[in-house]
Amino acid sequence: MATPYIGASIKRKEDYRFLTGAGNYTDDVALPRQTHAHFVRSPHAHAKIKSIRKDKALKAPGVVAIFTGDDLAGAKVNGLPCGWLITDVNGQPMKEPPHPCLAQGKARYVGDHVAIVIAESYQQARDAAELVKVEYEELPAVVRAGDARKEGAPAVHDIAPDNTCYVWGLGDKAAVDKAFAGAAHVTTLEFLNNRLIPNAIEPRAANASYSRADDSYTLYVASQNPHVERLLMTAFVLGLPEHKVRVVAPDVGGGFGSKIYLYAEDVVCTWASKQINRPVKWTADRSESFVSDAHGRDHVTKAELALDREGRFLAMRVTTTANMGAYLSTFASCIPTILYATLLAGQYTTPVIYAEVTAVFTNTAPVDAYRGAGRPEATYVVERLVETAAREMKMSPAEIRRRNFIKTFPYQTPVALLYDTGNYEATLAEALRIADVAGFQGRKADAARRGKLRGLGYSCYIEACGIAPSNVAGALGARAGLFEAGEVRVHPTGKVTVFTGSHSHGQGHETTFGQVVADRLGIPMEDIEIVHGDTGKILFGMGTYGSRSIAVGGTAIVKAADKIVAKGKKIAAHLMEAAEADIEFKDGAFVVRGTDKKKAFAEVSLAAYVPHNYPLDKLEPGLNENAFYDPANFTFPAGSHICEIEVDPDTGTVSIVNFTAVDDFGKIINPMIVEGQVHGGLTQGIGQALTEGCHYDKESGQLVTGSYLDYCMPRADDVPAFKVGTKETPCTHNPLGVKGCGEAGAIGAPAAVMNALTDALGVRDIEMPATPQRIWRACQESKMKKAA
C-alpha cells in the first residue's frame, strides 16, 4: 500500500469550507419566497390555555399566517412519538401522554409551544408574536424529580396522576439483598446527577418548503439523523407519504444528542409550508434553545456497594429517580434504563446488581440523551462508590479497582451486557504513568505549603456504544431498527462517491470514512467523496448518536466496499482470462496471483461502464453496491481518567492542574480526530462537574439558567491542556476492530473530577456543579468542624 490511511492523522477534508465561511448550515439556506417563523411559547410552567386571540397579530405588518394547537388538531396532525417502549416492573407499558406539536388546552413547561407566527421577515414575525393574546390560568408546577411523586404534587398529565411514567427494574433483587446482608462493608452514597443543557453552538433550525408541482416537501433541518426525522414525521405525525418528503441536514453545528429528536418546530414548519404554499424558516435564538432543546441527565440516586473484607465487590444496589420533563422526547425513556442500568457493572466483576429506576414527569423541558446519555450517570454512580469505598477501607483507589477488574473476556455482566474485549489494567497502568501519580504526594505537600488543597481522583469508565443490535434493542422496547446503511458508487473513471446514513456534525466523517474507503479500495483519498445528511441522496440511515458512526456506519461502508471488490474480481478475471479464484485485490489493483498480470481499479471500473469486453451473460454492468449492517453486539470502549486538582480554600476556586485520559477505543482510524473528540468530551464532563447546572425555580418553574450569562459554559481558561493516551484492544465483532470515541470524555470525566475534589477537601460528597460558592462553603464547614 502506497499510503497507509488507517491510523494516520490526516488533516480534515471539511476544514477548508468551515475555515473560509463557506459552510452551509440550515440558517444559511435562503429560499425564494421565504417566510420566517417565530413561536409563541408559554411563559408559565403549568397553565390552562383559556383562549388565544390572534386577530390583532394577523393585522400586523408582514404577517402571513398564525396557527395554533386547534389548527393542528383540525388538520389531524398527531403528537410527537416516543421511540422506545419501557415495560415497568409489573409488566405494564410506560405512561405515554400525548405530546402535541402546539399545546392543546394546557402548557406544561416554560417554553412549551403555543402558536406559530409566520411573516415576511423574522422581525415582523417576532413583533406580531407579541400581539397574540393568550389567556392563561396558572396552575401549580412541579419541577424537581425528587418532588414529582410527593403527596399533593400537581399532576403534569391526567393519565399519570402520580407523575410516574414507569418504575423499572433490572437485575436479581433477592440475590443482591442477600449479598448485602452478609457483606463485611457497605458504602452508601446519595447524590444528584445535575441537569444539563446541551448547547451546541449552532441553535436548532428548520426551513421547510412545499411544492405543488409534485406535491412534495423539502425540510432543511439541523439534525443528527435526517432519515429518522423523516420516518417519524411522515409515518407518525403528519401522515405524509415518506417518498414525498426530503429531509436535508446540511452542515450541522454540533449536536451532542440534542439534535437527534423530532421536535415540534420541525413538524409545524413543514406542515405550515403547505398551508401557505411558501417556505417557512425558523431558527432558534439562544434563549429558545435553553427553554426548548431537550435537556440531559437530572437523576436523584441512592447507590450502595457491598464489599468483603479484602475490598472485593459483592453486590451493588441502585435506586434512581429520573426526570423526563413534561413530555417524552424521542428516546427519553431508554436513557435512564437501557443506557444506564446496564452499565452499572462498570469494569468490575460485581457478581450481582439490582437497579430500580423511576421515571417521572415534571413541568420542565423534555429530557433526553445528551453526550453519553445514561452512561455518564452510570459511571458517576460506580466510580464515586468505588473511590469512596477505597477511602473507607483505607485502600489505594488503584488497588481496589485492580482487585475487581474483569480480566477474562468475553464477560457476561449481571446487567445484560456481554463485553467482548478489554484490558482495564493496561489503561489504568498507562494513566498512572502519564499522570505521574507516584509524584502526587510531593505535589500535594508543595501545594499545602502554598495554602492550597490538592486532590487526586480516578474514573475507570465503560460505555456500550456502536448502538445497536436491532433484535436486542427490539426485545428491550426499541420501536426502530438500529443498523446503518452505506453505498459505494464507483464512477466509470474509478472515482468514488460514498453515501452514508451516518451524519457528521463535527466528527469529521468526510475524512475518517474517506480513510476507511481509501484503505479498502487502495485508491487515493482525493478520489473519494463522502456524502451524508440528505434523504434525497442516501438510501437510508439511522444517523449519528451513541458513538455509533464508525462502528456501525463505517462497517456498512466496508461491507459495500467489499462487495465492490468482489464484483471487481469477476470483471478482472474476465479481462485477464483468468479464474476468479486466482484474482487477488492488492494496493488498488486486481492481480492474477503469482503473475505480473494486473488491472488497475480504474480499468476495471471503466470496463464495468463500457462493457464491450465484459461477461454480460453472467454479470450486470456498473459498479455500485449497497450494504446494511446490523451489529452483532454493542462495542465497549473503556478507559481510565485521572484528575488532579488544586483548590484555593479562601475563594473556593478550583484549578484542574492535570487531566489524564487513557482510552481504549479499539482500532483508531484517525488519531488526531479521536484526540479531538476526547478533548471535547472531557470539557463537557468537566463542565458538568464544575460549572454547568440547569436550574428551574422550584415554585414558579421558571428556567433561571436561561442564557450564557446564567448557565456557565466551560471557557478556555476553565480547562487545562489534556494528556491523552490510548490502548488498543480491537473490537472482536466488526471488521475494522473499532469501538467509537465520541462520548468517552463526557462519560469518564465527572467522576474523576468529583473524586479529586472530595479528596482535596476531605469531604464525602459535594453537589455538582461544584461551583466556587459550594466549595467555599464546604471549606468553611470543615474548618468549623476542625475547630469544634
Place this chain on the structure above:
Amino acid sequence: MTVKVSLTVNGKPASAEIEERTLLVNFIRDTLRLTGTHVGCDTAQCGACTIHMNGRAVKSCNMLAMQAEGAELVTIEGIAKADGTLHPMQEAFRQHHGLQCGFCTPGMVMSAIDLVKNFPDPSEELIREQLDGNLCRCTGYHNIVKAIKAASQTMRS
C-alpha cells in the same frame, strides 16, 4: 423606519436601505448574504459573530448596522488570499485540528487574529484568558490554543 448604510466589506463597498433596528450581524448575513459570520447566542457571549471593524475584533451581534456607517469591515470570507490560500491563522486551525463542527470557527479565527495582533507572542495561559469571549462546545479548546500559539509564530516570521 429605514436608514441607508454604506460601508466597506472585505475591501468592497456595500450599501443598503435597512430597518434602523437591524443588527450588524443580520446586515452581514441577510442583506449581504455573507453567511460565514454566525449567530450562536443573543447575549454577546459566544463570539460566533466576531468580525473585524476598522482593524479591531467586534461582536457583530452587539451593535446596530448603522453604527458601522463608513466603517471598514472584514469577515471570515475576507481573510484568505484571493487565490484561496488560507490566512496563517486559518491554516494553523487546519493543521492543529482546531475545529470540529465549524460553527464557532469563523468567530474564533477572527478573534484569534486580533489576539495575535495585540499579543504577538502569547503564552498558553494568555491565549486561554483572551479567548474568554468565544465559546466552543466541540474542541475543549485544547487544539484551538495550540493553533493560535502556532499561528503566532508564523505570523511573526
